[in-house]
Amino acid sequence: MVPSHDAPPFGRCGSSIAERLQDAFHFPALNTSVAEARRRVLARLREWGIDEVACDDAQLVVSELFTNAVRHTDSDKVSCQLRISGARLRIEIADQGHTPTEPRARCSGADEESGRGLLLVGAVSEAWGVRPDDSGRGRVVWADLSHRRILH
Template sequence: MNRDCDQHMKLRLPRHPRSVGRAREALLGWMGLPGELGETAALLLSELVTNALRHGSPPGREIVVTVSRGDGLLRLEVEDAGETLPRPRTPDPIDECGRGLALVAALADDWGVAGRQGPGKRVWVTLKAPDY
């Protein structure tokens, strides 16, 4: 884990289900986010990491989580080596999955997908964190 002046954290994680919990613990431990902001950030990060594990990086590749704060914003980014871009979808009511990006869109102040150095993509979300 890399930290820079308490404004930036970068974490490299293996393509393993336990990485979701490790990312969430690192976020909450490092940031000390209060109440609802912490819960929302942890949920959003969990969704992004889960998507990267399920649909992103091929076996044997790491995912990279970056968290930064500044100018009243908290930014969460998850990079993976997969080429498939995330697409929100409308699942049937009985589907057990497929709601992650709808949740991200509903809870984040903004979100998107960007390129990254090397193969793959970076999926990011921002949350307003003015008095934190």
């Protein structure tokens, strides 16, 4: 899937406002924070009753995007925001430091250890993209996943 700079808006679903669940957090821009972010996302999504396939996909997306923000920016912290709107889960990972190039999916050689993360994000998400953060210095990489709610 090709990334888009235009994040589709969340909002009204038909004529009524859909249930909205959201969470936001940040961790230091350290490799050890990636696992903490995955655990936080999994705990929140399970609390909200999100199906296991979407939980697994969300953990993969957070892991890849959080890792990219830690490795490829000069950020002190990396932020994550989760939002449920109807049957869509929006994941946003924001960094503080801008790099000269924009994140994009690329094909890596068989012997390369990295470089496939955004291909994986594209494979499990309905859409993903990049936009500047509110400060204009950093950026937000977002992905939309479909999900089902499980009754407890």
